[in-house]
Amino acid sequence: MLGKQVFAIFLVIIMVLFCIQITIATHSYVVGDSAGWTFGVSSWANVRKFDAGDLLLFRYPKGVHNVVIVNKANYDNCNAIGKTLSSGNDSVALGKGPNYFICGIGGHCNDGLKMEAIAH
Template sequence: MSQGRGSAVFATTMVLCLVVLFHFEVAEAATYVVGGGGGWTFNVDSWPNGKRFKAGDTLVFNYNSAIHNVVAVDKGSYQGCTTPRRAKVYKTGKDQIKLVKGQNFFICNFAGHCQSGMKIAINAV
């Protein structure tokens, strides 16, 4: 019988440890306003420079939705300022996007905007 109680205590302890670890992982996530006070606008492509991003961090894109949007793209589309089929297009003007591990690319696909630096590339560790 005592062996069964020990196993239950061990299992409960392990579950609690996992919950605590998960809590700390979530608690470490940061929120960044893209472009700072100027928001998501032209010439924002250098905004990520010097910042360290982690998977799970949230990017907040603030912009006028009548004249801009945010499109999650791949590297080739980022470099060529093109929108691939089935790309996720955000249009609210207050979009919140969680970063995934690895490369994350975003552009505005309104005519000429990406070419004017309305794009960012972020590597999240």
């Protein structure tokens, strides 16, 4: 009898862990779709619904652009102060709330290479 109870508890634990795994699954998005991380990309994020944990994949020619993860003030002022990614093939997991990205090369941010992604 005790063996059946232990087995039933074990099955319940497995089912709970399986459900938790499903609920934390993430989606991946290539920023800018086929155009990639380039000028005019800010509107790309406006038509998508992101969840915390979703991955943004930044694709761009290495050395031509970069991705700087910034706060709101640095986003608004195009200050490239934050974590800089520059491989041309970068991925970032979104945190809950607004996430801000700019290109820190030359005047690219001032020319529109910046994006806000809001994760729910």
